[in-house]
Amino acid sequence: MHTVDLRIDPHWIVPVEPAGVVTGHALLVDAGRIVAIVPTAQADAQYTARESVVLPSHVVIPGLVNAHTHSAMTLMRGIADDVPLKPWLTEHIWPCEARFVSDDFVFDGTMLACAEMLRGGITTCNDMYFYPDAAARAYDAAGMRALIGMPILDFPTPYAADADAYLSRGLAARDAWKQSSLLTFALAPHAPYTVGDATFGKIVMYARQIDLPIQTHLAETRDEVAEARAATGVSPLARLDALGVTGPAFIAIHGVHLDAADIALLARQGCHVVHCPASNMKLASGVAPVAALLAGGVNVALGTDGAASNNRLDLFSEMRLASLLAKVTTMDAAVLPAATALAMATINGARALGLDAVTGSLAAGKEADIVAVDLSGAATLPVFDPVSHLVNVADRSDVSDVWVRGVRMLERGALVTLDEASILARTRSWQQKLAAHPVP
Numbered sequence: 001m002h003t004v005d006l007r008i009d010p011h012w013i014v015p016v017e018p019a020g021v022v023t024g025h026a027l028l029v030d031a032g033r034i035v036a037i038v039p040t041a042q043a044d045a046q047y048t049a050r051e052s053v054v055l056p057s058h059v060v061i062p063g064l065v066n067a068h069t070h071s072a073m074t075l076m077r078g079i080a081d082d083v084p085l086k087p088w089l090t091e092h093i094w095p096c097e098a099r100f101v102s103d104d105f106v107f108d109g110t111m112l113a114c115a116e117m118l119r120g121g122i123t124t125c126n127d128m129y130f131y132p133d134a135a136a137r138a139y140d141a142a143g144m145r146a147l148i149g150m151p152i153l154d155f156p157t158p159y160a161a162d163a164d165a166y167l168s169r170g171l172a173a174r175d176a177w178k179q180s181s182l183l184t185f186a187l188a189p190h191a192p193y194t195v196g197d198a199t200f201g202k203i204v205m206y207a208r209q210i211d212l213p214i215q216t217h218l219a220e221t222r223d224e225v226a227e228a229r230a231a232t233g234v235s236p237l238a239r240l241d242a243l244g245v246t247g248p249a250f251i252a253i254h255g256v257h258l259d260a261a262d263i264a265l266l267a268r269q270g271c272h273v274v275h276c277p278a279s280n281m282k283l284a285s286g287v288a289p290v291a292a293l294l295a296g297g298v299n300v301a302l303g304t305d306g307a308a309s310n311n312r313l314d315l316f317s318e319m320r321l322a323s324l325l326a327k328v329t330t331m332d333a334a335v336l337p338a339a340t341a342l343a344m345a346t347i348n349g350a351r352a353l354g355l356d357a358v359t360g361s362l363a364a365g366k367e368a369d370i371v372a373v374d375l376s377g378a379a380t381l382p383v384f385d386p387v388s389h390l391v392n393v394a395d396r397s398d399v400s401d402v403w404v405r406g407v408r409m410l411e412r413g414a415l416v417t418l419d420e421a422s423i424l425a426r427t428r429s430w431q432q433k434l435a436a437h438p439v440p
């Protein structure tokens with residue numbers, strides 16, 4: 001008999017890799033890792049568990065990976081709706097950030113984001129925001145896994161005066177958290193239109209020297225691409241490629257307005273694209289060519305973007321939107337089936353973040369990032385195909401239990417590692433501050 005920390009007996013297990021659905025199996029976890037997924041009789045015969053969790057009406061899946069967000073922007077949820085990207089940024093978000101964003105703002109906003117994401121089955125996120133050290137403290141306190149982008153802009157903000165200051169503050173945050181096993185870092189130039197060639201050159205140098213991924217918003221709007229082509233003669237992606245930015249550790253966020261040459265370039269260089277369907281719809285940016293990217297062999301993950309342009313950090317709704325948008329834009333109902341949407345929200349996200357050896361699927365040896373979804377409600381029964389249900393039927397409120405690296409984060413709908421009442425109280429106090437000084 002082997003003694004393990006945890007045994008979970010759900011009705012269904014969807015490991016994502018390999019594809020398909022397993023029933024009559026137990027999932028065994030020890031020291032934060034998945035030990036085995038075996039038939040229940042074998043689990044009975046070979047394993048004793050310190051803790052046993054029986055989930056008779058649940059499907060168990062890998063923790064979801066939110067491959068693009070700005071966590072602290074939860075505090076700006078709903079601050080400016082019904083505005084396209086450019087005025088949304090320049091007239092609403094940037095002035096509000098200049099006035100309010102601080103170390104405290106980012107810590108409190110990121111804690112709120114952790115509470116929202118963990119409740120919705122998200123165990124890993126890819127964050128990009130000011131004060132990455134404050135964000136790291138929040139993820140560490142929550143026990144959530146994150147890739148933290150060090151923000152880089154070519155214009156001053158209260159956080160940093162110039163590109164060198166952004167880089168040195170970001171790298172200092174990374175150094176401070178080097179020992180964390182749940183936190184990794186990336187270079188995060190905001191976008192090709194806010195960062196010049198010289199700064200991209202420095203970013204590439206650091207990325208190569210200390211082996212860091214690079215992520216940036218790319219080809220989000222038609223105007224961005226048209227203006228870049230008018231100024232440089234090439235697409236924003238081709239410009240970044242010429243600067244040495246692209247490669248297997250390059251994460252292109254949005255990728256709404258990519259042409260066939262861009263898609264071929266992304267595939268050739270082994271780059272990743274993060275599709276953010278709700279944000280792209282809300283800001284009227286367009287629909288990313290996801291079916292063409294997948295057909296071209298590009299790894300496509302899913303992200304929520306920030307809560308100010310979504311306005312929720314909910315990968316269940318992103319999976320559903322991604323699937324429906326791909327079908328209606330190609331006029332092909334077979335495009336982007338549920339299993340593909342679920343892979344985008346799990347293993348593809350882990351791959352994009354360079355974390356696929358650690359998370360993204362339920363496999364022996366991987367860390368135990370596990371989510372249980374209860375399918376026994378009036379809105380979810382009957383169940384013929386749990387994978388279809390995860391994308392087409394289930395809601396994030398059906399998430400009952402969440403583990404990160406074997407540690408319980410959510411237990412029968414209640415957050416375990418976070419003091420939710422105090423997070424909500426802090427949020428209400430920020431709400432009062434922001435409401436008292438509306439921008440502009």
Ligand SMILES: [Zn+2]
Binds near residue numbers: 069
């Ligand atoms: Zn974004």
